Amino acid sequence: KAGVTQTPRYLIKTRGQQVTLSCSPISGHRSVSWYQQTPGQGLQFLFEYFSETQRNKGNFPGRFSGRQFSNSRSEMNVSTLELGDSALYLCASSLSPGTERKRYGYTFGSGTRLTVV
């Protein structure tokens, strides 16, 4: 069974540009969550998608957005990049947002390392 696949693994972008990151969840998993990981802030929840609908959103500015497709694949987009957006972006999938996730936990991808220069 393939794991959670995130592409690309590494990205270098310039301030002001925009970027799109992709996540393919485990087959059969319909919930995808995104986290930002930085040394100073740890893991911070960005948003969650289930059945192509955003279910939860963390405390991030509107420059951060996402979407989910009918095959459960998800993308997140960051516009007008700032230096502080440099981070490891992690995608995590689960069967659903509810009891199954509490029972089984998340499965994480290897992340996309974004560097903004």
Added chain:
Amino acid sequence: AQSVTQLGSHVSVSEGALVLLRCNYSSSVPPYLFWYVQYPNQGLQLLLKYTSAATLVKGINGFEAEFKKSETSFHLTKPSAHMSDAAEYFCAVSATGNQFYFGTGTSLTVIP
């Protein structure tokens, strides 16, 4: 409100020594608790989870954790550290609602 606190952002142990990583949680309802491990430039991997069954939970790579309600703790232990255990470890709680709340992580160094 629910949260976890990991005591000690850095822990060093000698190879073969006991590993003890501390996690205390806050929750108004019975929680689900998790430990994840992260190796450099990788995502998080589930080590073990507590889901209200046995209070002593065994995970992968010889790790185990004990849920202690009276102490609101879920500390992670391993009897004998191995060099390959060097990594970042995260405790997480999920209780009310569907979100997970992660601790700030503990970096484990194993000294040969």
